Amino acid sequence: MEIKEIIENKKHYLPLLLLADEQEDMIDLYLSRGTMYVLNDGGLKGECVVTDEGDGILEIKNLAV
Template sequence: MEIKIINENKKQFIDLLLLADEQESMIDRYLERGELFALYDNDLKSICVVTEESPDTCELKSIATYEKWQNMGYAGRLIQYISSYYKDKYRTMLVGTGDVPSTLRFYENNGFTLSHRIPDFFTDNYDHLIFEEGVQLVDMVYLKKEL
């Protein structure tokens, strides 16, 4: 297994990025200012993007694994890697997500705790309704992890 930082041609990963954030214009807001990490296990399995939000805080903006490789630990390994990678640079890592129990559980299992929420984030910022596991996403739920 190998994790690479991708500095150029980040849009080549748009298929995976759209699994994590289904509106390309929203991805465009952070992709170029963020660092993109790609996890390979023979071939590409998972990616994530991390941005600096303040001198002591970074944010995991997107994390996605190809569907056939989900639930095999790849996303968790990426979180472990980026947590270690950034521990000497930032104190806190944030992640924002929809209010979906399985997603919240995934982040909690990877060391995140509930932080705050932004009401109506998905309905105010996306040009269409977003559903995950049959639940309409409305509020953005933020979790944090001390590095």
């Protein structure tokens, strides 16, 4: 099992992102400023996008498995 941070080409994972957020224009609002992680375990199993909202607050914007 491997969890990897995705720095570039985050839109490559759009089909999985759309499972958690059905509107691509909404995904575009946070994807570039969020930190994205993917889980691989014999294939892509999940993804998570976390944003820093300031004042020590982190928010999970997208989570799909």
